[in-house]
Amino acid sequence: MRFHLLALLAKEPAHGYELKQALEQTFGAAYPSPNIGQIYVTLNRLTQDGLVRAVDVEQSNRPNKKVYYLTARGREALTTWVEEPTEGPRVRDEFYMKLILAPLTGIADRMALINRQRRHYLGLMRELNELAERTDQANRVALLLIEGAMLHLQADLDWLQRCQEELL
Amino acid sequence: MSTVRAGSRWIRADLRARRGQALLTVLAVAGIVAALLTAATLLEEGTNPWxxxxxxxxxxxxxxxxxxxxxxxxxxxxxxxxxxxxxxxxxxxxxxxxxxxxxxxxxxxxxxxxxxxxxxxxxxxxxxxxxxxxxxxxxxxxxxxxxxxxxxxxxxxxxxxxxxxxxxxxxxxxxxxxxxxxxxxxxxxxxxxxxxxxxxxxxxxxxxxxxxxxxxxxxxxxxxxxxxxxxxxxxxxxxxxxxxxxELDNRLLGTLLALFGVVGLVAAALALANAAGGRVLGQLRDLATLKSLGFTRRQVALLLIVEHGALGLLGIGLGTVGGLGVTMAVFGSTSLAPLPVVAIAGGTALVVLAAVGLPAWRGGRTPPIPAAPAAPPRGHLSRLARLALLVRLPPALVLGTRDAFTRRLPAFLTVFGLAVPMMMITIGLGVWATLDNFLKNPAQVGQTASLIVKKGKLTPAEAELFVSRDPDVRHAYPGSTVNALAPGEARSVRVRAIGTSTERYPFPVAEGRMYTRPGEAVAGQGLLDLLGVRIGDRVRLTVGGSPLIVRIVGRAVEPDLDGEVLSLGLDSLAAKDSVPPGFYALHLREGADPDEVRARLLAASGEGLEVQRVVNPAERLTILRVVIVALIAVLALIGLANLLTASALGLRDHASDLAVLKAMGLTPRQVTATLVTATGLLVVLGVFLGTALGALFVRGLIDLQGHASGVGAGIGRAPQPVTLGLAVLAAVGAALAVALIPARRAARVPVTAR
Amino acid sequence: MSVVLKAVNLVKVYTDSGVPVHAVRGVDLEIEAGEFVAIMGPSGSGKSTLIHMLGGLDARTSGEIWLDGRRVDTLSESGWALLRRRKVGFVFQNFNLVANMTVADNVELPALLAGASPREARERREDLLARLNLTERADAPPGQLSGGEQQRVALARALANRPSLLLADEPTGNLDSRNTRDVLRLLGEVHRDGQTIVMVTHDARVAALADRVVSLLDGEIVDDGRIPRRRPATGTAGEVIDLR
CATH class of the missing domain: 2.40.40.20 (Barwin-like endoglucanases)
Structure with a gap:
């Protein structure tokens, strides 16, 4: 989450709770709802690394709140993150291990494994479908994210099919 | 009932989508039926007022x-x-x-x-x-x-x-x-x-x-x-x-019309089959869809027969009304028995249904799975296209040449469908040329003399004096006509003696030679057929109880009396039949007006002479020209219908190729040229083939007709090369113009639109 | 639940230039009223052949097909045609609207074919087009419609006779994702209204719409089962999307 927060702070300085709200606003339901504690832990680490600077702001009849600023090093780190190519997703290696190893142990046969996995994926796909239905059609960011997830799932399903064709 | 409703929707929609072609079909069939009906009327003895x-x-x-x-x-x-x-x-x-x-x-x-x-x-x-x-x-x-x-x-x-x-x-x-x-x-x-x-x-x-x-x-x-x-x-x-x-020479006219009508019917049937077949080929997917919706095979076939047959039947209806109208107008009250009308209408209907039956049956057999549009057969470079490449023709021409023969059967049908009407047009022009020839050279049909003079109330000497004195008379041949009984025939034949065997009347001898001495004669085809004799045979006839024995040395073109005429010199007849001569045949000076001479002779003799104008068979056949023009129009319609089908089919087959060609860098003009070449090549082939066949057959056909009608072979004339050239140019030009319109439209379609 | 469609040991063998090709080898299938079944499989697995046989567009080589309790595989081609009029609606990948007919005529055609009066047919068509938001396109030729609109018209046409069974062969195969979504939403709605649907697709997003997925491989069913529903559809995105 480090760079997500850095990116938000690059826009404008903010305190922890504001960052949580900004994340939710931008990604909507598509973003796994962030834990406020986790945000503060991340911010502390960023401060220690010198990427972020915390400034106490006094508030009347409330404890001081910390507003975080992006440092020059922080901006540098953010730029590096944006510019470096993002790694592609990796195959579901766990299922692959099951698929290859399970038959050796005689616990399950591959056909059953693949079928079960496919139904599971289709179930996930249905949830994504329903999620897309529920999502506000104007929220393009969220819809794109869902579509991305669907395409990944489709790729997994296609790969399952290949496994079925080749291994059986 | 339910399928009737659903089917009629489909038929209506489809006809709306191809109005022009449908109209052409109707008109072509109507024209053919009208021609056939008129022919039947003319051939029917009923029109003969006698x-x-x-x-x-x-x-x-x-x-x-x-x-x-x-x-x-x-x-x-x-x-x-x-x-x-x-x-x-x-x-x-x-x-x-x-x-x-x-x-x-x-x-x-x-x-x-x-x-x-x-x-x-x-x-x-x-x-x-x-x-x-x-x-x-x-x-x-x-x-x-x-x-x-x-x-x-x-x-x-x-x-x-x-x-x-x-x-x-x-x-x-x-x-x-x-x-x-x-x-x-x-x-x-x-x-x-x-x-x-x-x-x-x-x-x-x-x-x-x-x-x-x-x-x-x-x-x-x-x-x-x-x-x-x-x-x-x-x-x-x-x-x-x-x-x-x-008689109004109805038989000749009727035979000609019937010939044109029957061949035209074949051409029209071909055009219909082409149109229906092309349409079905273009609609396989829609037909499959209909079947997936619940049309049975038989219903689809029936639908197609009804749609395409209805056009034919509409044409038959219009043609029947038109044909009856024409005969009514020309002959007054309806002179045709209902049976031939029914027979012609029914026969044409059968031909129409047979013509659309095959494509309809094929359409009915479409499998109900509406797959992606069937790819046209792969067009490998035909030998012709390779030749085109070899002589370094522009690429559009090469591609068009290839496309022309991608589908062999439709290509053949197109060529044939254009060749048949073109052949008939050539024959029509040949008949025209023959008529022209009759008029220009009446001597070639035995009408050197344009006036026949009988002595009337005058004595033979007076009559001879009058005719020989007229300045416009080049030669007055004395003549006599007698009836002679032929042996074994319960009827007599006409023996016509004009001139003498030394001063011979110029009969147009088509075979053998002219008679040169008494006892020799030339005969019309009708007479040869009637007596079953040949040139060189000796015939024995009886004239007024006395025998007449002559050797037939030649055959003359004989437009009168079904050709059952024996022509000889006056000196071959017995004196009782030849003196005094029954009439004088006047050969007028070049450029003299027969009517003027007639009036002059009548005036000079104080109405004493009987002067008759010889009627040129071409004059009696003037109506034939109207008929030829009408028939050419109908045949052109048929050709046009074929052409539309061909270019529509070509366009459909090549639509996908066109996108590829354009993507490869063919300009719209080159695309147009490709399409026009594809259709044009077939057109040129068809037109030339038809013209060649027509030119080949025309003299033979007219002579055959001449033979059958007793006039005898030797009258047929092929159309002038110039006329033929113009006809070919007009046909090809019109065809290319017609092919150009859809081709240009297709060329403008953007590459991506599919 | 009553069984709408039943296939017993269904086999299809083509002969392709003399060589027999086993497209479908012994498929057993039972589909109950109101079910939405997706048939998946790689290309060449025989899924299209199967659905064509189920709708009588293609003749089976052996096996039985029962529709609404009646054995139908023995029907002739025209027998099938008559059956399709009332009981089977078809949606194809290429839409297959009759090009020369207007949208309205396309939708009215099956109703007329099934014996409805022109008035009934028109009312039904107006109703269907209104439901599919196509009322204003009624008089347009299909060529002027977008792919999604065409497929919606095709769906309206397939539903015109309230068939017992709706067969769809890759209904979204030629559509972009937006039009796919529209068509899928409609299929879902139709299904919720109780329509039995059998759909062939290779698109998991489309298949996920079904209650049950049948997987074909080499002409045989390798899997046939309901898609598990883990919980009521209230989960948030965070549970299905893992942003790293």
Missing amino acids: RGLFAQTNGAHVWAHTRDQPELGRLLALDGVARAAGPYRSAPVTVVQEGRKDPAALRAVPATPPEVSRPVIVEGQWLSTAQPDGVVVERSFARSLGLRPGEPLAMNTLSGARRVLYVRGIADTADQGFYPEWTPGLVWVLPVTLDQVEPSLGRSEWVTGLRLKDEDATQVVAQRVVVTLDEQLQRVHTWREVRAAM
Whole structure:
């Protein structure tokens, strides 16, 4: 989450709770709802690394709140993150291990494994479908994210099919 | 019922989408049916006015004109004679009407119409003793004079007396031919009236009609009448001559029309099959969809038959109405029995249904899975296209050449579908050229002489003097016509002697040679066929009891009397038949107007001579030209229909290729050129093939027709090369223009649109 | 639940230039009223052949097909055609609207074919087009419609006779994702109204719409089962999307 927060702070300085709200606003339901504690832990680490600077702001009849600023090093780190190519997703290696190893142990046969996995994926796909239905059609960011997830799932399903064709 | 509704929706939608083509189909079929109907009408004896009139009037087969009143009993006693009309006294008069003088014969008949040869009143009333100055005028004569019942009829008798009688009625008769081809005109009067108008028996003759038990015995009876009446007899004519005079050359016209109609029907059927087949090919996906919706195979086939057949049937309906309309307009009351109409309409309907049946059946067999559009067969470079590449033709031409033959069967059908109409057009032009030739060179059809002069009231010497004195007469050939009995034939043939064997009349000899001495003759095809003889054979005929033996040395083109004419020199006839000559055939100077010469001769002889103008067969066949033009129009329609189908099919097949070609860098103009080449190549092939076949067949066909009609081979003319060239250019040009429109539209479609 | 469609040991063998090709080898299938079944499989697995046989567009080589309790595989081609009019609606990948007919005519055609009066057909068409938001395109030729609109019209046409069974062969195969979504939403709605649907697709997003997925491989069913529903559809995105 480090760079997500850095990116938000690059826009404008903010305190922890504001960052949580900004994340939710931008990604909507598509973003796994962030834990406020986790945000503060991340911010502390960023401060220690010198990427972020915390400034106490006094508030009347409330404890001081910390507003975080992006440092020059922080901006540098953010730029590096944006510019470096993002790694592609990796195959579901766990299922692959099951698929290859399970038959050796005689616990399950591959056909059953693949079928079960496919139904599971289709179930996930249905949830994504329903999620897309529920999502506000104007929220393009969220819809794109869902579509991305669907395409990944489709790729997994296609790969399952290949496994079925080749291994059986 | 439910499928009817659903199907009719589909048919309506489809027809809306191809209105032009549908209209063309209807028009083409209509034209063909109209042509066939008209042909049938012309071929049907019913249109020959003689048959109807003869039956209606209970006509007489043989007519004898005698100087004195004949003994009727002797005539009735002749073998084969059933009943008689007359004898009636008949006097020649000249009808004077608004400065016109027309020869007429007043025939005295009783107030009660006779049993045999009873004139049929068409206007007014029959004679009545209550009105002794009333007359009944034969219809064609009345029409020629513009007479109506109640109008006065002024006439001069031979003695010069002037009388005025009144038209009481107008009647049809089969006694004689139509005025003015047949003179004199016929006027019926009461005997008392004739006695007043022309009291002198010496200036009149007696006319007797004989009705026979068997019309085939006519010639025999006519010969017996000649023998029986002997000296008394002025002349005899039979129903054959009357019929010949009334005939309108319907048979030739009818045969030609029928030929065109039948071949046109084949062409139209081909066009229909092409159109239906192309449409089905273009709609396989829609048909599959219909089947997936629940149309059965039979219903789809039926749907297609109904759609394409309906166009044909509509055309048949229109054509029937049009054809009947034409015949009504030309021949008056409907003259065609319902049976041929039904037969033609039904036959055409069958042809139409058969033509659309096959594509419809194929459409019905479409599998119900509407797959992606079927890819056209792969077009490998044909030999022709490779040749085009070899001679470095532009790429558009090469591609078009390849595309032209991608689908072999449709390509063949297109070529054939254009070749057939083009062939018929060429033949039509050939008929036209033949007619032109008749007119330009009447000598080639035996009409060197344009006027025939009979001595009339003059002596032969006077007559000869008059005709030889006229400045425009190049040569006056003395001639005689006699009837001769052929051995074994119950009928006589015409023997025509003109000129002599040294001073020969220029008969157009098509085979063998011209006669050069007495005892030699040339014959028409009809005569050769009738007697079953060939050139070089000797024939023995009987003329008035004396034998006539001649050797036939050649065949002449003979437009008269179905070609059943023997032509020879006067010196080949016995003196009793040749002296004095019966007529003079006048060969006029180049450029002389026959009508002028005729008027001059009539004036010079004081109406003493009988001068007849020879009618050129081409003049009688003028209507043929109208028919040819109409037929060419119909055939062009058929060709056009084929062309539209071909270009639509080509476009459909190549639509996907076009996108690829354009992507490869062909300009829109090159794409257009490719498409036009693809269609144009087939068009050029079809047109040239048709023209070549037509040119090949035209002379043979016309000569065949000439042979069959007795005129004889040797009249056929191929169209002028210039005419043919123009026709080919026009056909190809029109075709390319038609192909250009969809091609340009297709060329403008952007590459991505699919 | 009553069984709408039943296939017993269904086999299809083509002969392709003399060589027999086993497209479908012994498929057993039972589909109950109101079910939405997706048939998945790689290309060449025989899924299209199967659905064509189920709708009588293609003749089976052996086996039985029962529709609404009646054995139908023995029917002739025209027998099938008559059956399709009332009981089977088809949606194809290429839409297959009759190009020369307007949208309205396309939708009315099956109703007329099934014996409806022109008025009934028109009312039904107006109703269907209104439901599919196509009322204003009624008089347009299909060529002027977008792919999604065309497929919606095709769906309206397939539903015109309230068939017992709706067969769809890759209904979204030629559509972009937006049009796919529209068509899928409609299929879902139709299904919720109780329509039995059998759909062939290779698109998991489309298949996920079904209650049950049948997987074909080499002409045989390798899997046939309901898609598990882990919990009521209230989960948030965070549970299905893992943003790293």
